[in-house]
Amino acid sequence: MDGSSTLVSRGGSDGLRRHDRDEDRRPLTPVRRGKVRRSMWCYALPLLVLVGVMYSAGRSSSARVEQSRAATTNRLNWQKKATAFKSEETSSSSLPRDKGIIMCMHNAAVPMGLSLVKELRCLGNHELIQVYHCFPEEMSDQSVTMLLQADDNLEIVDVCQDLVKRGVMTEDKAKQFRSWWVKPLAMYHTNIKEVLLLDIDDIFTRDPAVIRTTEGYQRTGTTFFYDRVLSSNEFFNQDVNGTQYLQLLLNEFDYAKFDLPPGASPSAHLDPKTSFAWKRQTSHEQDSSLVAIDKSRAGQAIDVLFFLITEQRFKREFSYGDKESFWLAFELAKQEYFFSPWGVGDISSSTNQDMAKHSDSLCGSIVQYMPVEDDTPEFLYVNGKALLDPIPGPVELLGKVTYNVLFNMSPTHLTPRQKRRPNGATSTDYKGGFPMECLVGFGADPLPEKFLPQLLRRRFFYFGIRMGVLSALDQCFPVAGIE
Structure with a gap:
């Protein structure tokens, strides 16, 4: 360069x-x-300009919105609501779970997350949306009320509380997921079959469910996107006694633990001639702002994912945040997966x-x-x-x-x-x-x-929520250029 x-x-x-x-x-x-x-x-x-726009919209606030702003939700009664979710055993069966979307939020992130929920509906997506968080203090009653009353096809999931209650992990271990690491934990936990995991600051030009119509997704049940090629001697690219950690992980992984054939067998994605990760030219491979997985076709990858995020990451850091855990889980599970043919822009x-x-x-x-x-x-x-x-x-x-x-x-x-x-x-x-x-x-x-x-x-929705003018969510506000 x-x-x-x-x-x-x-x-x-x-x-x-x-x-x-x-x-x-x-x-x-x-x-x-x-x-x-x-x-x-x-x-x-x-x-200031947007404040003026929001004020104009606020004057048409409906009775439904006023009720949602004033209402409170008793956290102890969440499981009694058709739109609230506690665990697979107590979730409502009335909402289809063949396809759906999961997002991760905490209180400060709710305005941006809810603006994405509304935008998805305006783009024509009416799938179940599950909002994940980690322990009750991350999601106040006010946030719960706002989310549940803004959308009829939405569930709120306290993944950490549920897994601790069921004895899957300790409370101390669960507290380690009060960060971006809750994203792969949500992917493991959700009972949706075909999952789209979205970051709340994604801004889409069309319904992201279109991903499921593509050749790569239909062939593998996955779609991953690349991150920038950024080289450093860290994460999966760090040196461990003269060996790249990625290659060491593949060679020393306990395949038998997951009933997988023994020995490393790198996939075509890690072709030594073309893979920036294998050639040690990057320490960043996947952008996890959108992850598409059909869990019914994932083989052992979801169990491997759980192992990576609950055990392996505490032994040696393989990723900047959660993002490498998804493709690595499929690679280690010897399960075919698909990356976009295009680099990030x-x-x-x-x-x-x-x-x-x-x-x-x-x-x-x-x-x-x-x-x-x-x-x-x-x-x-x-x-x-x-x-x-x-x-x-x-x-x-x-x-x-x-x-x-x-x-x-x-x-x-x-x-x-x-x-x-x-x-x-x-x-x-x-x-x-x-x-x-x-x-x-x-x-x-x-x-x-x-x-x-x-x-x-999207800005209109976001600012309306931030300002408490929830009537901004009442319609999709078509403007020139939007069909």
Whole structure:
């Protein structure tokens, strides 16, 4: 890579990009450059505009919404509700469980999560949605009430309390899942057959259930997406006595414990000629902002997943957060799985002035394309809290993070669809450094016309919930560009 286009550490900003579930637990970490000064007015102005819009919508608040705002839910009576879920034994049989969606939330994440629930309904998805959390203190009665009264096909699942009650794990072990690690635990626990696990800051251009119609999913019952190619000597790429941890894990795994054939037999995904993970060129393989698994076709992978997240991760760290646990579980279970044929993309960061400074290198939130090999690229979704929340962390630390993870008011471009590859070099005159989120030299195409109207609608839902104007959820507000 050209020396003038060096990458600088993401310095904690990755937590903002990917793992919003911990937004009230982890402070923003300063980047390793000097302190950056900037005015907060660039974030206050769009916020004031949206406040005005929310006020107008609030005047039409319905009696149903007023009731939902005032109501409280007795946690002891959750299991008596048709829309509440405690365990497989007590769950309602009236809601179809052949296909469904799971999300993970805590109190601070509920507004963004509920805005995604509403957006999914507006996109035509009416599947069961299960909202997972870990122990009662993560989900207040107010949050429970808001969620259950906002959607009739939604369940709330305290996975940690349920597994402790059933003796599957101890309370101390369960407390280790009050983070992004609750995502694979939710995948293990859910009684939905064909599961879509979504991050709450995903912004979709169409119903994500379309994933199940693709060739890769129908063949394997899975769809995984790639993360950026980021090389470091850590996680599954760390060195253990001269051997890559990934290869050591495959060689030393107790296959007999799961009634699997003995010995390592790496899948085609780990082809030594093509796999960045196997060639030690990356320590990040999977982006877990959308994970699709048909559990009825997963073989021993779900049991292996449980082992990885409850035992193996405490012995040696194999992943930055939860994300590598899904594909590794299928790899170790010798179960066929499918990765998108396309690499990850980025959306342009207006705050970072990507297009003005380095128009071939975008640094915003992660973009994923439809995982099909055809002649017409289709932008499926962006995983980006920075597109929704004007204040991505503690106000006092906003001046210490890189521009590209701050509120992205008006993106204009996205990375063209292409095969996965490492960063290159910019062909522009830009001589500065690039935050780790940037895809350097990957190019830029204009965003589809329909995206900004959809983003505006999602922001409307989110701000309405944050402001207590729940009438914002009463309709889908079609605007130009949205069918």
